Amino acid sequence: LFPPPHLLLTYCSPLARRPSLRRVFSTLHRLARAPGSTGMAAQVLATRASSTSAEKTSEALGKAGRLAGKPILPFAQFVKGNVPETEQELSEEPHPIKLDHDRVASNLVLTDTFGRRHNYLRISLTERCNLRCRYCMPAEGVPLSAQSTLLTTDEIVKIAQLFVSQGVDKIRLTGGEPTVRRDLVTLVERLAAIPGLKTIAMTSNGIVLARMLPALQAAGLTALNISLDTLQPARFAEITRRQGFEHVTRSIAAAEAAGLALKINCVMMRGVNDDELLAFVETTRMRNIEVRFIEYMPFDGNKWSKAQLFSYADMLAAIRAVHPDFAVLPGQPNDTAKTWRVPGYRGTVGFITSMSDHFCGSCNRLRITADGSLKVCLFGNKEVSLRDEIRRGAPDSTLLAIIAAAVSGKKKQHAGMDVLSHMKNRPMILIGG
Numbered sequence: 001l002f003p004p005p006h007l008l009l010t011y012c013s014p015l016a017r018r019p020s021l022r023r024v025f026s027t028l029h030r031l032a033r034a035p036g037s038t039g040m041a042a043q044v045l046a047t048r049a050s051s052t053s054a055e056k057t058s059e060a061l062g063k064a065g066r067l068a069g070k071p072i073l074p075f076a077q078f079v080k081g082n083v084p085e086t087e088q089e090l091s092e093e094p095h096p097i098k099l100d101h102d103r104v105a106s107n108l109v110l111t112d113t114f115g116r117r118h119n120y121l122r123i124s125l126t127e128r129c130n131l132r133c134r135y136c137m138p139a140e141g142v143p144l145s146a147q148s149t150l151l152t153t154d155e156i157v158k159i160a161q162l163f164v165s166q167g168v169d170k171i172r173l174t175g176g177e178p179t180v181r182r183d184l185v186t187l188v189e190r191l192a193a194i195p196g197l198k199t200i201a202m203t204s205n206g207i208v209l210a211r212m213l214p215a216l217q218a219a220g221l222t223a224l225n226i227s228l229d230t231l232q233p234a235r236f237a238e239i240t241r242r243q244g245f246e247h248v249t250r251s252i253a254a255a256e257a258a259g260l261a262l263k264i265n266c267v268m269m270r271g272v273n274d275d276e277l278l279a280f281v282e283t284t285r286m287r288n289i290e291v292r293f294i295e296y297m298p299f300d301g302n303k304w305s306k307a308q309l310f311s312y313a314d315m316l317a318a319i320r321a322v323h324p325d326f327a328v329l330p331g332q333p334n335d336t337a338k339t340w341r342v343p344g345y346r347g348t349v350g351f352i353t354s355m356s357d358h359f360c361g362s363c364n365r366l367r368i369t370a371d372g373s374l375k376v377c378l379f380g381n382k383e384v385s386l387r388d389e390i391r392r393g394a395p396d397s398t399l400l401a402i403i404a405a406a407v408s409g410k411k412k413q414h415a416g417m418d419v420l421s422h423m424k425n426r427p428m429i430l431i432g433g
Contacts (some may be wrong), residue, residue: 098382104403109166112410113374116363120334124370125184126176126256129347132241133229134317135267135296139241151372153183155189155390159199161367162399170199172225176370179208185215192220199223203265206251207244213254223261226252231280232271239272256287263290263350270296270310277310277318278304284347292337292350299380311355312338315355319349334364354378360413374403378409 103109110118128146129136151159161169173192178184192198201223202216210224228248229239236245255262264275266280279290296309320326324361329339329348337350367375372387386407389399 018062032293061219074249097389097402098405098409099398099401100330100405100408101397103408104400108408109400109404110168111365114361114362114410114412117167118169118366118407119167120172120365120366120370121160121163122172122174122365124174124176125156125178125181125187126150127370128180129175129205130176130207130242131177131244132240133205133227133267134241135269145371146386149372149387150370151387152369153187153190155372155387156187156368158268158388158390159372160191162396162403163366164194164196166400166403169197170201172201174203175326175328177203177205177207178202179212180341185212185219188216189219190222193392201225201261203227205240206248208247209251210247213258213260214252217260221260223263224255225263225265226255227265227267227412228252228350229266229269231276231283235273252289254287263292265292265294267296268310268315269295271308274310277315278322281323281342281349284342284349285345288340289348289349290337290339290345294352294353295355297354299409310354311356313356315351316340321432326381335364336365358413367405374406376406380411381408382409405430 018197031281103111112118116351127142127150130212131143132139160168163171173184173188181187188200188202192199199222200227202221203225204227206226206228226248228236230236233245234353236244236248252262252264264280264283267279268274277293280293283289284291293315295311316326325343326340326349327343331339337352339350341348363377367378368386369375369383371385372390373383373385375383384402386399386402390403394402
């Protein structure tokens with residue numbers, strides 16, 4: 001049926017479980033890269049499996065081909081007689097990703113159709129973490145991508161340079177937990193050398209941060225957010241499913257001593273840690289820090305429920321009951337937080353109100369996942385892989401056209417918490433906090 005050098009691989013997956021998907025992915029990727037192979041036809045027989053499993057298997061086949069730079073075509077194409085006969089025909093398949101060269105030419109790569117200009121890029125460095133926070137992932141963890149599918153240091157720097165060339169002046173490094181990445185200091189140093197980049201920030205859980213902080217600051221780190229959801233060691237272990245409270249508080253003290261711009265991220269959950277709201281406010285009395293209360297948000301695997309949402313309005317009422325002079329501070333157009341202060345206190349209190357009072361209208365943020373996908377909205381489930389295009393050898397002009405098309409497709413606002421709680425999205429750890 002197929003003239004050489006085409007290869008037909010029939011894959012039968014009775015259960016189409018993830019391990020079998022990984023095996024077929026690895027096999028196809030290896031075969032596609034073999035000398036003399038110009039392409040493959042793959043037939044998926046999902047015996048006793050759901051159509052969803054078959055779709056996932058097909059996605060794995062396509063992904064393997066994209067990484068190898070050679071197409072793995074659906075078996076149905078060959079049945080219909082649409083068999084490419086030459087390597088040239090194989091290479092002439094339509095580009096699978098939308099491009100927008102007009103917006104590149106008009107210098108609107110990072111401006112969406114609602115006039116929002118994006119100058120803030122968040123880059124996830126890894127899917128791995130040394131904690132298991134209940135609002136971030138399920139207790140059993142999440143299946144991790146193979147190391148070969150994650151962005152390399154050179155790829156991260158290339159992506160950063162592209163975005164900075166179009167107006168990004170702030171990059172935040174996230175995870176997983178960024179400090180588990182071995183080349184973190186080198187990466188920060190390389191990012192700091194990019195002309196036009198003003199701020200390199202990082203979000204960390206603080207477990208191993210204290211000993212790395214001097215090197216990171218010397219490399220160019222300028223701002224830091226540390227996650228801490230409780231002031232009680234025993235509750236810390238309950239929320240994170242790990243020990244390490246003292247390590248986090250040590251990292252916070254080290255960051256204060258280093259003079260870094262420091263914010264403490266605290267996800268407030270009703271019935272979990274809402275009784276510590278005022279205690280966290282009190283930490284700002286003598287310390288020049290900002291405590292940021294983050295509304296509990298729905299992501300795959302975190303068992304979000306509206307009953308656990310401790311809203312901005314409810315937090316504000318609870319604080320004002322004790323501090324009636326609690327006052328809002330002037331903000332900037334693209335601020336994610338609404339910032340307040342108790343008069344006479346050194347520090348401030350911020351509120352990230354993504355659920356009850358969204359700030360989509362002034363959003364200036366874009367995200368790159370650890371496996372190289374661009375997400376234009378934290379809550380959106382549409383992604384485009386920049387990694388695949390870079391590994392194909394796409395020129396910068398094509399990469400910019402892909403980015404422009406993705407940004408121009410950004411919606412006016414997210415769908416609201418009632419819809420988001422039922423919408424398919426990655427777990428937070430696979431997006432990047």
